[in-house]
Amino acid sequence: MEQRRNAATDGFAWVNSPILNGTTRAAVVADAARNLLQVRS
Numbered sequence: 726m727e728q729r730r731n732a733a734t735d736g737f738a739w740v741n742s743p744i745l746n747g748t749t750r751a752a753v754v755a756d757a758a759r760n761l762l763q764v765r766s
Contacts, residue, residue, distance in 0.1 A: 727745065736754045736763065737752055737754065737763075737765055740752045740765075750766060751764060751765065751766040752764070752765045752766075753765075
């Protein structure tokens with residue numbers, strides 16, 4: 726997960742400790758105003 730987060734340039738910079746830990750399996754960015762849903766696992 727850390728490698729994907731570090732390579733991403735699409736709004737996942739917030740995925741850090743304590744959010745990112747040994748049990749993190751997915752992160753989601755949702756923006757209804759832009760009709761956007763992004764999921765990283």
